[in-house]
Amino acid sequence: xxxxxxxxxxxxxxxxxxxxxxxxxxxxxxxxxxxxxxxxxxxxxxxxxxxxxxxxxxxxxxxxxxxxxxxxxxxxxxxxxxxxxxxxxxxxxxxxxxxxxxxxxxxxxxxxxxxxxxxxxxxxxxxxxxxxxxxxxxxxxxxxxxxxxxxxxxxxxxxxxxxxxxxxxxxxxxxxxxxxxxxxxxxxxxxxxxxxxxxxxxxxxxxxxxxxxxxxxxxxxxxxxxxxxxxxxxxxxxxxxxxxxxxxxxxxxxxxxxxxxxxxxxxxxxxxxxxxxxxxxxxxxxxxxxxxxxx
Amino acid sequence: xxxxxxxxxxxxxxxxxxxxxxxxxxxxxxxxxxxxxxxxxxxxxxxxxxxxxxxxxxxxxxxxxxxxxxxxxxxxxxxxxxxxxxxxxxxxxxxxxxxxxxxxxxxxxxxxxxxxxxxxxxxxxxxxxxxxxxxxxxxxxxxxxxxxxxxxxxxxxxxxxxxxxxxxxxxxxxxxxxxxxxxxxxxxxxxxxxxxxxxxxxxxxxxxxxxxxxxxxxxxxxxxxxxxxxxxxxxxxxxxxxxxxxxxxxxxxxxxxxxxxxxxxxxxxxxxxxxxxxxxxxxxxxxxxxxxxxx
Numbered sequence: 001x002x003x004x005x006x007x008x009x010x011x012x013x014x015x016x017x018x019x020x021x022x023x024x025x026x027x028x029x030x031x032x033x034x035x036x037x038x039x040x041x042x043x044x045x046x047x048x049x050x051x052x053x054x055x056x057x058x059x060x061x062x063x064x065x066x067x068x069x070x071x072x073x074x075x076x077x078x079x080x081x082x083x084x085x086x087x088x089x090x091x092x093x094x095x096x097x098x099x100x101x102x103x104x105x106x107x108x109x110x111x112x113x114x115x116x117x118x119x120x121x122x123x124x125x126x127x128x129x130x131x132x133x134x135x136x137x138x139x140x141x142x143x144x145x146x147x148x149x150x151x152x153x154x155x156x157x158x159x160x161x162x163x164x165x166x167x168x169x170x171x172x173x174x175x176x177x178x179x180x181x182x183x184x185x186x187x188x189x190x191x192x193x194x195x196x197x198x199x200x201x202x203x204x205x206x207x208x209x210x211x212x213x214x215x216x217x218x219x220x221x222x223x224x225x226x227x228x229x230x231x232x233x234x235x236x237x238x239x240x241x242x243x244x245x246x247x248x249x250x251x252x253x254x255x256x257x258x259x260x261x262x263x264x265x266x267x268x269x270x271x272x273x274x275x276x277x278x279x280x281x282x283x284x285x286x287x288x289x290x291x292x293x294x295x
Numbered sequence: 296x297x298x299x300x301x302x303x304x305x306x307x308x309x310x311x312x313x314x315x316x317x318x319x320x321x322x323x324x325x326x327x328x329x330x331x332x333x334x335x336x337x338x339x340x341x342x343x344x345x346x347x348x349x350x351x352x353x354x355x356x357x358x359x360x361x362x363x364x365x366x367x368x369x370x371x372x373x374x375x376x377x378x379x380x381x382x383x384x385x386x387x388x389x390x391x392x393x394x395x396x397x398x399x400x401x402x403x404x405x406x407x408x409x410x411x412x413x414x415x416x417x418x419x420x421x422x423x424x425x426x427x428x429x430x431x432x433x434x435x436x437x438x439x440x441x442x443x444x445x446x447x448x449x450x451x452x453x454x455x456x457x458x459x460x461x462x463x464x465x466x467x468x469x470x471x472x473x474x475x476x477x478x479x480x481x482x483x484x485x486x487x488x489x490x491x492x493x494x495x496x497x498x499x500x501x502x503x504x505x506x507x508x509x510x511x512x513x514x515x516x517x518x519x520x521x522x523x524x525x526x527x528x529x530x531x532x533x534x535x536x537x538x539x540x541x542x543x544x545x546x547x548x549x550x551x552x553x554x555x556x557x558x559x560x561x562x563x564x565x566x567x568x569x570x571x572x573x574x575x576x577x578x579x580x581x582x583x584x585x586x587x588x589x590x
Contacts, residue, residue, distance in 0.1 A: 180486070195471060200496070
């Protein structure tokens with residue numbers, strides 16, 4: 001059996017940066033170290049950091065009093081944070097260490113710029129994702145989050161006032177196909193829109209590392225019988241990788257760890273590819289490779 | 296035979312304004328009155344103004360010396376003018392009377408704004424149309440004019456440098472279907488574009504009067520056996536009306552005057568509609584109606 005490990009394996013630059021900042025914070029034993037929510041969407045990595053002393057602060061500020069934040073350092077995870085929560089942390093005497101991914105920061109700024117310029121903002125992505133929540137926080141929640149074309153139509157039909165300026169950005173980890181089909185949907189699914197709207201401004205906030213990872217996964221899926229996608233169950237970009245491989249017609253399985261892999265899937269398979277999300281350590285992929293080679 | 300005259304018949308507000316300004320200029324017998332090119336795209340109207348003393352200045356400034364412009368008044372037609380030509384007229388002692396349609400003026404401003412903000416400008420429309428030529432003049436010709444999706448692809452393939460910001464406007468009289476399909480084409484025909492481009496800004500410069508006229512023509516074409524489209528042969532908006540009626544499946548004939556109408560076309564026809572371009576006087580449509588009623 002031939003096994004190919006993706007070239008884009010291991011942490012993306014944004015996650016690497018957040019991990020480096022976590023090490024730094026953990027390096028000061030005098031001060032309690034927190035992260036606001038799990039620092040990245042990978043439970044194994046988060047557990048390892050917890051073992052080394054990082055404590056996870058609940059996302060609900062109602063529970064912060066009990067944590068003892070005065071004098072502590074709190075890492076803002078790569079997905080960013082709603083500004084009022086960062087302010088609240090500072091009020092409670094915590095020093096925030098901002099590990100927001102620079103690409104996510106650009107998306108936040110793009111959102112603020114569009115709303116500031118009077119555009120009605122659309123965010124293509126998942127409403128529940130912490131990155132999207134943080135972006136929403138930066139524009140006082142004055143935006144519509146869409147992940148399917150039909151939502152556009154529903155939103156348009158529910159409008160009572162005239163919308164003259166439309167701004168569009170995307171969650172940074174959305175896949176190119178979703179992004180394109182939703183932008184296209186604005187034109188094809190809501191034909192009145194292009195007549196009514198006087199300005200439409202789209203800022204491409206897609207992460208280039210994510211796009212490269214997706215392109216590689218697609219290529220691997222097209223040339224392999226089975227693709228093992230490795231990443232956190234909560235990881236949005238990992239889930240997009242799975243969808244891309246499946247869309248390409250490859251048999252696709254998603255796991256968090258080597259232990260989850262059902263080796264009976266390998267029967268009759270001659271070419272396997274292993275790909276990983278942006279928050280999946282390279283070693284996790286190597287483990288899977290070893291398991292596949294032995295199995 | 297049932298004959299329907301379009302409700303949107305006669306001059307659009309921009310043409311009406313230009314005609315009013317022409318009357319004013321002609322009202323001063325002391326000063327020679329010119330228009331820079333035919334004031335609107337309707338030869339019969341232009342001939343009538345010429346009979347009343349308006350002289351048409353050639354578009355090539357090389358021929359202006361001979362015209363004797365000092366002390367004259369020169370009307371800038373509804374389509375607008377390239378700024379350097381307006382300056383040249385002033386240098387030669389002419390007073391310019393700006394009859395540029397306010398909607399066209401908005402398109403010129405949108406073009407300048409986009410180029411000023413660093414967008415690579417696309418103009419959806421006909422390169423040879425005087426409105427487009429005037430818009431191009433306002434941005435030092437720093438724009439790409441497209442009227443078919445394949446031109447987008449060709450342009451993209453011919454690019455050697457990275458284009459990061461794309462701005463889009465349209466000739467004001469382009470029909471909604473052309474506009475939509477070209478905007479859509481940007482996303483579907485050049486799939487790389489949405490990945491490479493970091494910002495895309497579209498300013499809807501379509502004329503609302505033109506859109507209403509087009510919508511009415513479409514509706515009439517769907518409910519009549521024959522549509523007579525009346526307008527100047529050079530008139531862009533009249534030609535779009537003809538195309539819309541033809542696309543709707545109606546038998547369609549375009550004429551400049553009643554004299555051109557071949558009444559043998561009426562055989563077997565029970566419902567006829569008469570529509571006119573933005574620079575077609577209402578009387579011309581009435582003439583056609585009378586001819587149809589008698590024929």
